[in-house]
Amino acid sequence: MRYIRVIDGGGNGFRRADVFGTKVRNLVKTKKGEITCVEQLTSFVDGGTLADIAGISYAVAGDIKDGVVIKSPQLPWLNGVDLKAATKDCLCKQTAVVNDMDGAVAGMGALLNWPSYFMGITWSSGIGARVCRNGQIIAQCEAGHTQLDHSPFAPLCGCGLRGCVEAIIGGEAMTRRILQETEIKGIKIPEGIHPLAFLDDKFQIGDHWAQEVYDVVALGMGTYLATIQNLFRLPLVVWKGTFAINRLKIMEKIIRHYMRSILMNKAWEPEMVFVFSPQPETDALIGAAAIFDQVYGH
Numbered sequence: 088m089r090y091i092r093v094i095d096g097g098g099n100g101f102r103r104a105d106v107f108g109t110k111v112r113n114l115v116k117t118k119k120g121e122i123t124c125v126e127q128l129t130s131f132v133d134g135g136t137l138a139d140i141a142g143i144s145y146a147v148a149g150d151i152k153d154g155v156v157i158k159s160p161q162l163p164w165l166n167g168v169d170l171k172a173a174t175k176d177c178l179c180k181q182t183a184v185v186n187d188m189d190g191a192v193a194g195m196g197a198l199l200n201w202p203s204y205f206m207g208i209t210w211s212s213g214i215g216a217r218v219c220r221n222g223q224i225i226a227q228c229e230a231g232h233t234q235l236d237h238s239p240f241a242p243l244c245g246c247g248l249r250g251c252v253e254a255i256i257g258g259e260a261m262t263r264r265i266l267q268e269t270e271i272k273g274i275k276i277p278e279g280i281h282p283l284a285f286l287d288d289k290f291q292i293g294d295h296w297a298q299e300v301y302d303v304v305a306l307g308m309g310t311y312l313a314t315i316q317n318l319f320r321l322p323l324v325v326w327k328g329t330f331a332i333n334r335l336k337i338m339e340k341i342i343r344h345y346m347r348s349i350l351m352n353k354a355w356e357p358e359m360v361f362v363f364s365p366q367p368e369t370d371a372l373i374g375a376a377a378i379f380d381q382v383y384g385h
């Protein structure tokens with residue numbers, strides 16, 4: 088058995104593991120901000136033995152092209168770094184560098200026995216998605232920055248535009264919104280409770296305000312999914328991300344109601360089946376190894 092060493096990284100630090108198929112072993116994490124240059128990163132990759140490792144695959148947040156990190160908002164010190172060349176030079180192993188969302192969606196595919204056509208979507212602080220057909224991710228898209236609100240007063244997004252789906256129903260945007268709304272309404276969030284958890288608690292006891300907020304979120308997601316369904320006619324959507332894990336099951340019925348109300352062909356709503364990633368914690372690692380295999384025919 089020849090394992091692939093996989094490193095994934097984003098705003099919260101790096102993880103390293105050895106992956107074979109869907110098996111993940113020796114998972115190690117760094118703290119946020121512990122690695123801040125390429126030398127530290129390659130030395131982290133080199134930890135443990137590399138003797139029985141077939142190659143190295145990185146899953147990195149940001150725009151990646153031919154092994155080069157073009158732009159990573161979460162890891163700006165990697166901007167412009169040819170990570171593939173730097174790693175090959177220093178560790179003498181074949182190396183792949185993939186975007187973390189590509190990794191996650193390829194991992195979902197591997198874990199679900201490669202459905203022939205599906206979309207993987209992360210709904211957490213932000214929103215990201217990829218469509219995968221016959222084992223290939225069809226485009227490095229920016230699905231979270233699809234415009235949902237076209238008004239000039241729509242919420243500003245981290246990307247600089249207004250009204251992106253991420254800026255309206257992403258977890259970070261929702262947290263901001265709940266803080267603003269509770270302040271205006273004079274509702275006090277108890278100390279130590281996350282605004283989203285507060286919203287969920289209020290929803291559970293049938294609070295009218297919380298129900299309205301849930302409804303607005305479901306309308307946003309339903310509209311967004313209807314747009315996607317009009318374009319792609321997907322049989323399957325695989326979800327991950329804390330927002331989806333905590334709320335999708337409760338919201339699914341209302342999301343589907345809104346989706347149906349704006350789809351020309353109502354039958355396309357039930358066609359789109361929802362499942363969760365079987366291993367949201369490790370799917371990006373498994374997928375980065377799967378993409379390495381695709382690239383090098385391992």
Ligand SMILES: [Zn+2]
Nearest residue numbers: 232244246251
């Ligand atoms: Zn945006």
